[in-house]
Amino acid sequence: MTSRNAGALRDTAFDAAEIDRRLAAIWSTTPGVWGALATVDHKVIGRRYITTAFVFLALGGLLSLLMRLQLAQPEARFIGPDRYNQLFTMHGTNMMFLFAVPVMQAMAVYLVPLMVGTRNIAFPRLNAFSYWMYLAGGLLLWIAFVLDTGPDVGWFAYVPLSGPQYAAGKRADIWAQMITFTEVSALAVAVEIVVTVFKHRAPGMSLDRIPLFVWSMLVTSFVVILAMPAIMVASTALILDRLVETHFFNPAEGGDVLLWQHLFWFFGHPEVYIIFLPAVGMVSTIVATFTRRPVFGYLAMVMALIATGILAFGLWVHHMFVAGLPRLGESFFTASSMAIAVPAGLQIFCWLATIWAGRPIFTTPFLFAIGFIVTFVIGGLTGVMVASVPFDTQVHDTYFVVAHFHYVLVGGAVFPLLGALYYWFPKLTGRLMSETRGRWVFGLIFVGFNLTFFPMHILGLQGMPRRIYTYQPEMPWSGLNMFISLSAVILAGGFLLFFIDVIRSARTGAVASSNPWEASTLEWATSSPPPPYNFARLPVVGGLDPLSDRRDVLPVAAGLRVDRRELLVSSIVEATPEAREASSGDSIWPLLAAIATTATLIWSIFTPWAVVWGSIPIAIALIGWFWPKGVPEDES
């Protein structure tokens, strides 16, 4: 075997142009439809993932506008209760499962391999499979909604309302099965990211030199791995209850209604951190670049990330404070829910210290980072409020909570995400977004968001429950509701302008250099957008900020083959090279496997036998996927 390798072509034998030519031939996605369906390039898939997630964001936003239209006046007859229930269920489900989690993972799929200095994500075919599963789950949900079969039981689908007796038809099953799709996809991506970060880091990128965004995605991925099985267990139990009469949630036969809530929130609370932690990484990156200094307290930031990830699993009961659990247990969860404010506070203080000590440059990404601090602190503080049991008995399930989690999720995650998109857009497309439009986008979204959601705190305290499709004219809520609906138009205008900016910049934006922001992480060491192989020669890292000391020469490693897709496996702690490793080539099998899985999952909404028969094509597709094809990548 070694002899076969000895004759292989290596990059040591060629000059730069020839290396580029040969690597491009090996790594490029075949043009055309076939290539598009078979590609395993993390950049192509990442872009696809991001685009799809933003399409779902736009669709979810449209739903919220419809809701605001209905709520603008008391007893409005614009949308009936049946459709309205579908609207808010779809909005929540879509934003959590089809936008927020996937978009964060998508950013990682694109960025993490670049930031750790490798050529592709670990398990590239699994990555392609994840995307197809995600797309299928999203299509299932949205097609069902268009056909008036959208789920109508709320995004946390409490039983018995979502159970066999009270949720007629297949609406709740579609919700539960969509969960399976997105969780399979999210779990797979989490595995890819963990292994990429563990084993594909550039030589010299020891644990204490990993960029903060990569750290945040690593912690997030572990949270995904430990949290998402809970929702899969729960949604499977729900489908079984509905389809074959198991009794998990039937109190008359020894089941329990609150079991659902425990399982759901054991996933559901970490879910918030699955969305928020990547945003922490994005803000850290943006703040570091635009204050022209490293983030203050790197070690403290990493510890805070890990602490948040661990504490995330000790809070779920605070979603159940009014369900009638024992007081003693509730007190413990009050304390733990309050405690998580400490690492969050630490992160805020570190960013403030970074800005204090640095030299801020007010670009659009940085504006979003500032907007993030302003709004997220409000969301964090209202989080402290709802952590208190007595406080929560008054605001639970009211608009106060609606305001709280929008401050956390939009202020805490979407603002950083938009900033991140302005920041990494040149790396994604090769063009810069418009700074002028960017400022307008930030202004409209920041102002529109606060005008829309701040009054909801007051509405909640005034007794307005969430998830009502209308309210009576004698309640003192109509003024604020009208105000909120009008403000939502400003917010929507901001997002509209954002989408216009994205489309126009992608076509006609200024062409970006490889490092337009003079940033210090490795993704900026290659061209914008990067070539299919990311780096002609893998970079060698000597510090936390490999590009920051403005050296003219980038240290790189040579000796990889140029006649097969090859990258580097390195050790976990010190990132010393362990092996050259092949990276899978393009393949259609992930798509076929995803089609087989999709058919099985949808079919199994109707009959349990689908699992039996459907496993056959899935097995065939997986065998086709893993069977060696005698390509150079199979050599060892």
Added chain:
Amino acid sequence: MTERVFSIAKSVLAVAVLLSLASAGGVLGYLRQPRELRFEPPVAADLDWFRLMSNGIGGTPPESYFALGKPYEADAYNLSQGKRLYAWFGCGTCHGDGRGGVGPSFLDGWWLYGPEMVSIVASIRDGRPHGMPAFRDRLTIEQIWQLAGYVQTIGSYSPKVAAPSRNDDKQTRPAENRGPAIILFDEGPVGVHPDQGPSP
């Protein structure tokens, strides 16, 4: 050679994708559940005007029933409402969980007055000899149709996709969506059934 294989694979793939999309669309279309929470009063009133054969078995529903898309047989919401009415109006006192009691069973493969919707609706609305009371003064005609649709699913030999699942109660028999009539088939004591009416 590789070229040919690829082009074949491509067409196979295209067909596979199209087929799966089409079947997904078909399945989802089948699922469509428009929930009519309220019919206009004349439409609802028209549901009373079905025609029954002179022997009280079988007949034709009103024209409007077809125009509405037979909403009481395949619509999950109406069937589940029918299941609630079955409990609320004490049908179980005589018919048990569907396996009968004082009244006849729905699971024994035998419909005294035939399995058609109109027969069942007529039985509920107007009552039948030997103890089946008339419910016309206790239920509206829409409710009677909902209830009839549900009763039909209890004994159906091909369980409907839209049929209700179990209740959050004690389990006494498989739920309607699993086809209890198939699982529990029991002809019952021979000779109980008068010699009339078709079996399902």
Added chain:
Amino acid sequence: MAVASACSGKQSALDPHGGPAIHVEHLIIGIVAVCTVIWIVVIVVLGLALLRSRRAGAEDANSEGRLTTVVFAAVAASVVIIAGLTIASFYTTRNIGVPGSAALTITVRGQQWWWQVFYAGSDASRGFQTANEIHIPVGTDVQVRLEGVDVIHSFWVPSLAGKQDVVPGRSNSLLLRAEKPGAYRGQCAEFCGLQHSHMAVLVIAEAPADFERWAASQRGDALTPADPDAAAGQVAFLAKPCSACHTVRGTAAKGTTGPDLTHIGGRQTIAAGLLETTRGSLAAWIADPQTLKPGNNMPMVPLTSVELQNISAYMESLK
């Protein structure tokens, strides 16, 4: 009865009139005040950090060390504040007290989409049932036992107390106490299906003597209608499907699916707080419940206009 107009009872956590709600309001104000100060401090520091003048080369190792001290101090301060808020929260929980010592126990059953209310009887008097309107004596601890029968609901009268879920298969309870007479509105807070929005409950707190008078009248059977319209309405009510779902004690109407209507005319609202009880609104509701509250379980019963008028008159007469 000295109460506010029908449907517009108070419903606000910031307008408390009951012991538990007052304690919680103090906590709310306290925590919000502390948090507001924290937010302002953060924003001021952020503003200074962004806008402070910078001289080139002014940074040194010293400034980095000073920052570390400040960050440490800030973390320590947040630990102290968090601990303080936690203790304040525990203290309030203790003050709200546990149900169990109450003088009066009421059972409330949440149903899609109305509240069934039971007052237990005693040796001297029989119990009775009503719907969507709870009367309590002022200044007394009242224990509300919450029974779930279909899906999860949440019983919440913000001016009197925080909410508590009504969970099928579990028994929860809640302590209510009104410090002064008045009508306090509440509504279901846990999403429960199509008409979650129209599932209100009215708690009417009155002087103990008034409460006893009210309870005595509720124990009695329905009044025989004196008015000829109402008498004709009673006949129609009993002949039509109405009586299959509703009970009017003292008549042949013994349905249990819908709310007990024995004293509906004396309640301030109908259809779980949807409309004020007037003859007109009763007629509108009976004529077309699916337009006013789409998806609720009351069907549209075909009635002639005379029957409709008479039944509405009958309902109104059931004081």
Added chain:
Amino acid sequence: MKEGVVLDLTDLPPHGLGTASLSWWGTLAFMLIEATGFALSIVVYLYLMSLAPRWPPDAPPPDLLPGTTLTVLLVASLFPNILLARWARDQDLRKVRIGLIIMSLIGIAPLVLRAFEFPAMHIQWDQNAYGSIVWVMLGLHTTHILTDLVETLVLTCLMFSRHGDNPRRFGDVSDNVMYWNFVVATWLPMYACLYWAPRL
């Protein structure tokens, strides 16, 4: 930016083995996911048990024979499995082939025993919540055995094909061995829970 070569990777092995293998880490990560799922199913079991007045409800405790036999078999299978790991590490193709055939047969045996295990539970999934969780736990673990069996069979075929003699394949065999150890390891707490918790 210009590039300066500071490191030469030519002498590195062209494929990582053991902890330098990506698929080893991938298997580990998927095992973590599955372990979480199994742990949660045990938690659900104990949770339902804590709520029930009697356990098991409306059923005798499961018969010990089939489950215990299966447990013994699974534990015994670790021995050939570990041998197989050693042969795979030594890249001894002949022995690995033999080992895989043995492990394939050993993979089938528990499935046969499992078929007796379901009835030994004396409860159906649709009778009560105890039945539901018992069937789901057994079902999950059966799927676990089944997927590993299919993987072993495919790997066996692969080792007899022209792709067999390749360090990559021996790595796959090692991963498969690791996964089977995991299948056995997850069963032990489930066995304790299913068979001995009802006897407490």
